[in-house]
Amino acid sequence: MELTLIGIGTGNPEHLTLQAIRAINAQDLILIPRKGEGKADLADLRRAICDEVLTNPETRIVEFDLPVRDENTPDYRQRVDDWHDAIASAWQSAMAEAPDAARVALLVWGDPSLYDSTLRIAARLDPARQIAVIPGITSLQALTAAHAIPINDIGAPFLVTTGRRLRDEGWPNGVDTLAVMLDGGCAFQSLPPEGIHIWWGAYVGMKEQIIRQGPLADAADDIVRTRARARAAHGWIMDIYILRRTI
Incomplete structure (x- = not known):
């Protein structure tokens, strides 16, 4: 039995690698999570990707409702573990809906290795089920491509972090460039x-892509307003940004 986690980029079928397309067509079963009506677009995008590249008539698609995280548990790590x-x-x-499926796949936004918990969740399954990973284009790559910038200065490090850590801990020491993900509050x-x-972007790499850039003092308010409008229009938002000290 094998579970394959297939990185699908940021929702654009053109982000799929040949390896990902071959992996999709090698499956007996593909699982598609539903995240509620407000995020129906996310399931629609996975279906659209399958419609675009899936040519194996034997591959079955099963949808399931994704559980909602309980925000009432005070301990953050416990909330996430539960x-x-x-x-x-x-x-x-x-998976029980197709008990004979030996090869099962999940289509993972971006890449399963970068601020995604699919691999940690997969570790909770039957240890007899082998895990395979197909890498995908990340939102970080899509953002730097959209702005046509390198992520690092010459010979300099950069740090990938979350909005929660930036808000709670401030700018980390020893680095002048930050890539910030999972920021629901414009930290x-x-x-x-x-x-x-x-350098900010939402829905990067998709047809809905929005990008903004500039000195933070000038761009911050516009980004906050733009983000709020986009979220209201779509019912969900995926955004990411890079911050760089210039002095």
Whole structure:
């Protein structure tokens, strides 16, 4: 038995690698999570990808409802662990609809290795089920491509972090460039804006892509407004940004 986690980029079928397309067509079963009506576009995009590249008539597609994280548990790590347990159980129930499927796949946004918990959830399954990973284009790559910039200065490090850590801990020491993911609250607003440049993007790589850039002092308010409008229009948003100290 094998579970394949296939990186599909940011929702654009053109982000799929040949390896990903071959892996999709090698499956007995593909699982598609539903995240509620407000995020129906996410399931629609996975279906569209399958419609675009799936040519194997034997491959079955099963959809399942993704559990919602309980935000009432005070401990953050416990909330996440409980949620991951619930997702693993949902996977098992969905797989039970095709008990003879030896090869099962999940289509993972971006790449399963970068700020994605699919591999950690997969580790909760039957240890007899082998795990295979197909890498995908990440939102970070799509963002730098959209702005036509390198992520690092010459010979300099950069740090990938989350909005929660940036808000709670401030700018990390020893690095001048940050890539910030999983930021639902525009944590860049917590920083003194002087001497910082921001490159922001939402739905990067997709037809809905929106990008903004400029000195943080000038761009922050526009990004906050643009983000709110986009989220209201689509019911969901995926965004990412790079911050760089310029002085």
